[in-house]
Amino acid sequence: MKVKKSKADPKGVLTGAHFLDGDYALAEGALAAGCRFFGGYPITPSTETAERFSARIPTVGGVFIQMEDELGSIASLIGASWGGLKAMTVTSGPGFSLMQENIGLACMMETPLVIANVQRGGPSTGLPTLTGQQDMMQARWGSHGDYRIIALSPDSPQECFNLTIEAFNLSETYRVPVFVMTDECVGHMHEKVVIPPAEEIEVVERKWYTGPKDKYLPYKSDKDGIPFMVKTGDGYRFHTTGLTHDERGYPVIDAQCQKVNVQHLIDKIENNEDKIIQFEEDQTDDAEVVVLSYGITSRVAVKAVQKARKAGIKTGTIRLITVWPFPEKKIEKIAKKAKAIVVPEINAGQVFYEVDRCSRNKCSVVHVPHLGGWVHDPDDIFKAIKEAAK
Amino acid sequence: MTKKQPIKNPVEKILRMDRIPHIWCSGCGIGTVVTSFAEALRKENADLDNIAVVSGIGCTGRVAGYTKLDSFHTTHGRAVPFATGLKLANPKTKVVVFSGDGDISGIGGNHLIHAARRNMDMMVICVNNFNYAMTGGQVAATTPLDANASTAPFGNFEYPFNLPYLVEAAGGTYVARWTALHLRRVTKSIQEALNRRGFSFIEVITPCVTLYARRNRLGDGLNLLKYYYDKSEIQHNADTKDLNISYQGKLIVGKFVDKEKPTFLDAMNQHLAKKLGDKYQPYGEEKND
Numbered sequence: 001m002k003v004k005k006s007k008a009d010p011k012g013v014l015t016g017a018h019f020l021d022g023d024y025a026l027a028e029g030a031l032a033a034g035c036r037f038f039g040g041y042p043i044t045p046s047t048e049t050a051e052r053f054s055a056r057i058p059t060v061g062g063v064f065i066q067m068e069d070e071l072g073s074i075a076s077l078i079g080a081s082w083g084g085l086k087a088m089t090v091t092s093g094p095g096f097s098l099m100q101e102n103i104g105l106a107c108m109m110e111t112p113l114v115i116a117n118v119q120r121g122g123p124s125t126g127l128p129t130l131t132g133q134q135d136m137m138q139a140r141w142g143s144h145g146d147y148r149i150i151a152l153s154p155d156s157p158q159e160c161f162n163l164t165i166e167a168f169n170l171s172e173t174y175r176v177p178v179f180v181m182t183d184e185c186v187g188h189m190h191e192k193v194v195i196p197p198a199e200e201i202e203v204v205e206r207k208w209y210t211g212p213k214d215k216y217l218p219y220k221s222d223k224d225g226i227p228f229m230v231k232t233g234d235g236y237r238f239h240t241t242g243l244t245h246d247e248r249g250y251p252v253i254d255a256q257c258q259k260v261n262v263q264h265l266i267d268k269i270e271n272n273e274d275k276i277i278q279f280e281e282d283q284t285d286d287a288e289v290v291v292l293s294y295g296i297t298s299r300v301a302v303k304a305v306q307k308a309r310k311a312g313i314k315t316g317t318i319r320l321i322t323v324w325p326f327p328e329k330k331i332e333k334i335a336k337k338a339k340a341i342v343v344p345e346i347n348a349g350q351v352f353y354e355v356d357r358c359s360r361n362k363c364s365v366v367h368v369p370h371l372g373g374w375v376h377d378p379d380d381i382f383k384a385i386k387e388a389a390k
Numbered sequence: 391m392t393k394k395q396p397i398k399n400p401v402e403k404i405l406r407m408d409r410i411p412h413i414w415c416s417g418c419g420i421g422t423v424v425t426s427f428a429e430a431l432r433k434e435n436a437d438l439d440n441i442a443v444v445s446g447i448g449c450t451g452r453v454a455g456y457t458k459l460d461s462f463h464t465t466h467g468r469a470v471p472f473a474t475g476l477k478l479a480n481p482k483t484k485v486v487v488f489s490g491d492g493d494i495s496g497i498g499g500n501h502l503i504h505a506a507r508r509n510m511d512m513m514v515i516c517v518n519n520f521n522y523a524m525t526g527g528q529v530a531a532t533t534p535l536d537a538n539a540s541t542a543p544f545g546n547f548e549y550p551f552n553l554p555y556l557v558e559a560a561g562g563t564y565v566a567r568w569t570a571l572h573l574r575r576v577t578k579s580i581q582e583a584l585n586r587r588g589f590s591f592i593e594v595i596t597p598c599v600t601l602y603a604r605r606n607r608l609g610d611g612l613n614l615l616k617y618y619y620d621k622s623e624i625q626h627n628a629d630t631k632d633l634n635i636s637y638q639g640k641l642i643v644g645k646f647v648d649k650e651k652p653t654f655l656d657a658m659n660q661h662l663a664k665k666l667g668d669k670y671q672p673y674g675e676e677k678n679d
Contacts, residue, residue, distance in 0.1 A: 011671075037479050039471075058662045061671030063478045065654075067471060068504040075468035075501075076475030079444070082462065083479025105465050232460040232476060233483045235439035239406065239455060241463035250409060251455065251463075 002224050003173050008032050008165075008201035012060050020193040022186040023048035023090070025157040026116045027056065028195060029164025030088045034203050035114070036062030037087040039076035041069055041095060044128040045184040046118035049090035070098035077113045078106050082240070084231035086168055086206075090116040092184075093126065096135055096142070103177055104143030105242045107265055110175040110219070110227060112206065114167045116160075117179055118187040121346075121372030131184035132372035133295060133346040139179050140324050146262050148269035150276060151179040151324040153294040157191045163321070169204040170276060174268055175226055181323060183346070185296040185375060209236075219261075220247040225268045269325055278321040279330065287316030288339045289388050292331075292355055294320040296375055297344050304344075304381035313389045323351065328358045335359035340388035344368035344381045364388060401428035404438065406458045413452060417603075417611025419570030419596025420450050423517055424457070426573055426594075427488070430580035441484045444473040446493035448524045449598075450517040453488040467497030470505045473512050481655055481674030484513070484584065491518040491532040495551050499531070506560035506589045511653040513583040513590040516553065519598035527601030534637040538605050555630040557591040558647050564590035565630065565647035569618040570597060572643060579645065588653050595641060608638070 012031035020028065026049045030038070038057065040050035054064040062085070067073040073089045080087040091099065096117045106113055121127030122134050135142075139151045150170050152163045160182055167178040209216055209228035218238045219227050230236045243251035244258045269276070284290055289308070293301045298319040308315040318334070320327065334341060340363055343352040352367040359365050368384045370376050405428065414420050431438065438459055445454035447466035454461040460483070464472045469487045477485045487494070494502055494516045505512065521539050522528040529539035532553070533546045542548075554565045564586060566579040576594055583590035597603060597614035608614060622641040630646050652660065655674050662670045 037475065039475060058666055059669045059671060061673060063658075063673060065474070065478060067474075068500050071468060072471035072474070072501055072504070075464065075471035076478070078464070079462070079472040079475025079477075080479035081475075082460075083476045083483070085479040087475065087479070102465055102468060105468075231480065232442045233440050233480050237439065237458050237460055239461045239463070241455060242465055243463065250406075 002207070002222065004205040004207070005202045006205055008198040008203050009034055010198035013198040013201060014195050015197045016195055018193045018195065019190055020157050021048065021188050021190045022154070022157040022160040022182055023118060023188065024052045025160035025193050026090060026164050026180065026182070027052035028193070029161040030114065030168070031056060031060060032161070032195065032201055033086065033165040033168035035086040035088045035168060037077070037080035037085040038064045039067050039073040039080065039087065039089050040064070041067050041073045041091065043092045043095045045120055045187050046090045046092045046116065048187070049116060049118070070095040071102065074099040074102040074106070074115070078102060078109065078111050081111045081113050082232055086112070086172070088114040088116070090118065092118050092120050093122045093132070093135055094124070096138060100142040103149070104145060104147065106177045107143070107147040107149065108242045109240045111177070112171040112175050113177050114164065114171055115177060115179050116164065117181050119181065119183040127373050129184065130373040131296065131346060131375065133183055133297065134350070134372060136181060136323060136345070136347065136350040139181055147265045149177050149179060149324060150174065150269065150322065151181050153181045153320060153323050154186060155295055155298050155319065156186060157189060157193045160186065161193050161195065165201060165203065169202070172204040172206050173226070174272065175207070175229065176269065181295070183296050217247040218249040219245060221264065225271060273325045276322060276325060277327045279327055280319040280321065282317045284316035284318065284334060286314055288314045289342055289385050290316045290318055290334050290338045291342045291344070291381065291385065292318045292320070293344050294323055294351065297346060300375045300378055301344055301381050303378035304385060307378070307382045308385040311386070313385060315385055320351070326354050326358065331355055331358035332360055332362070335362035338363050340364045340366055342366045342368060342381065342384045342388055344370070344376050344384070346370045346372050346375065400432055401425055404428045404431055404458050406456055409456055412456055414449060415600045417597055417599035418449070419519065419594070420453065420517055422570045422573060423515065423576060423594050423596065424453055426576040427515065427580055429577045430584060433577070434581055434584050436584060440482060441486065442476055444469045444476065444485060444487050446489040446498060448490040448493050448522070449519070450488060450490035451493055467493055468501065469493065470498055470501035470514065474505060474510055477510065477512055478655070478674070487512060487514040489516065491516055491520070491553070492522045492530045495553055495556070496531045503556065503560035506557050506562035506591070508654040509561055509563055509588045509651050511587045511589070511655065513580070513592070515580070516591065516593045517596050518553065518593050519596045519602060521598060521602045523598045523601050527605055534635050534639070536637045537602070540605065550635065552630070552634045553593050554591070554633050554646050558630045561589070562591045562647065563588040563649050563651050566645040567593040567595070567633065567643050569595040569622055569641060569643060571615050571618040571622070582648070588651060
């Protein structure tokens with residue numbers, strides 16, 4: 001990838017050790033990453049991110065606007081991104097549902113932007129103040145049509161900070177919306193968050209086009225598969241649309257153009273999966289049972305894994321940091337060696353199905369569901385490990 | 391022998407000629423409004439690099455695709471909030487939302503009133519053809535009572551919006567209404583909106599020959615222009631609450647509101663500077679030409 005990196009703008013970086021909740025850490029991560037536009041709409045349990053940003057941005061230099069609804073906030077982000085700023089919003093389940101149509105527009109227009117979803121229990125209004133991990137598949141498939149996005153899952157306030165910067169960097173690199181899929185527990189959990197000095201934070205610059213004005217084609221892929229971008233007011237007088245389009249950004253309504261256009265949206269993520277995907281693994285080499293989890297659930301799973309190891313069960317762990325794209329090859333490799341993969345998550349089965357698919361029937365895959373409102377009892381995960389090891 | 395140079399239409403400069411012919415029906419009024427827009431830009435000698443057009447979805451939603459400016463064809467109803475983000479991220483740009491009545495006042499009605507409330511610095515050109523035309527002539531929030539539409543096959547019984555009244559009540563600082571017959575006056579309103587700051591709303595009533603007129607047996611484009619000619623009445627500064635449009639009734643047109651109020655960014659900068667003093671980082675600079 002041709003990625004231009006630079007040091008973070010010190011104006012946005014609150015260097016030091018802080019005691020922050022995950023929601024505040026999302027806002028600090030955005031400011032450190034260079035985000036200067038936030039279009040928000042209040043929704044529990046995510047609102048604190050918008051509050052923090054609105055309090056901090058006046059002395060950093062940028063705009064906070066509380067939009068009239070989530071449809072408006074996502075639309076304002078796409079506009080702001082084409083206006084040249086790094087843009088972010090935060091929401092939770094119902095708001096995430098409302099944003100889905102324009103997430104598709106952002107994908108189609110190849111617009112960098114970041115959305116944090118502080119998940120709560122659903123469906124519908126569900127559990128506004130209590131946790132859930134029930135939007136993981138919505139993040140992947142929520143808007144209509146075929147496209148690919150990137151979704152990250154932090155397990156702590158520190159990681160909310162780190163992964164928000166990462167989200168902006170990925171979003172600028174691949175010109176795609178990136179989701180930070182956290183949850184109410186991490187969002188409202190206070191922990192130590194260390195914000196490094198600005199010169200230690202690497203941020204990715206937008207891939208600006210600098211060639212001759214009459215030669216600019218907004219959707220002509222560069223050698224690395226990512227088209228160059230311009231912003232409004234630079235004299236390119238470009239066009240972009242949510243319709244299926246050619247390299248000029250002009251609508252072409254036929255199957256042939258659709259194939260090129262949509263395949264490109266898929267390829268630019270899938271061809272770079274190895275560069276995008278991050279996970280943490282521990283003792284998977286000789287594990288009989290591997291516990292795969294993400295976000296808050298991975299912190300609960302630790303206790304179950306410790307107990308299993310004490311009981312003599314060879315137990316390994318995988319913690320997904322990137323959930324989408326999915327580490328398909330890794331799962332397949334583990335499935336060939338392990339007896340079982342245990343997947344606890346706070347939903348009735350979402351990432352579990354993906355693990356099951358990727359295991360290609362090479363091992364058993366066991367789901368440990370929780371329908372939201374609280375985290376798992378570690379004993380439930382332990383029991384699943386014990387059962388799976390038999 | 392000298393080769394004859396083809397005569398160029400003066401509006402070609404702002405059109406994407408490689409996308410012409412356009413998709414609009416003959417007799418449709420959208421092209422007329424685009425011509426007025428182009429003419430206004432020409433007359434004002436506007437800096438074309440600093441004007442962005444944002445459209446939603448529908449027949450008028452296609453305008454963005456034909457204007458050779460920074461142009462955005464967005465989603466249904468979301469042109470105004472898209473334009474809000476664009477404007478705030480790039481305050482030197484003059485942002486023009488060009489879309490239809492269904493897009494702006496139907497599905498996007500909430501955004502319309504909030505952008506007006508904030509006095510967001512943008513121009514909204516709302517082409518009102520009394521129906522959802524792109525999808526085949528369905529009833530709209532602007533369809534006059536009793537008019538027939540494909541989803542009101544026995545006539546419309548819902549009260550329509552009076553758009554100038556709505557926008558003024560919400561806080562818009564420039565409100566005008568014309569018909570596609572009032573070419574020069576539409577042009578002048580667009581010129582005025584280009585030269586002012588704040589939320590400007592220009593409603594242009596246009597013929598939809600293929601659907602609205604045919605279904606209501608109102609004849610062709612010329613018949614509709616004749617109706618505008620016979621039934622429109624210029625009343626500048628008319629009280630916007632009196633601007634309801636009845637089926638084939640009187641059309642009160644004119645400039646109804648033109649007042650000054652701080653824009654969103656003015657208000658933000660003034661307020662935060664007052665509250666935060668030197669710590670405040672003033673943001674953006676709006677274009678004022």
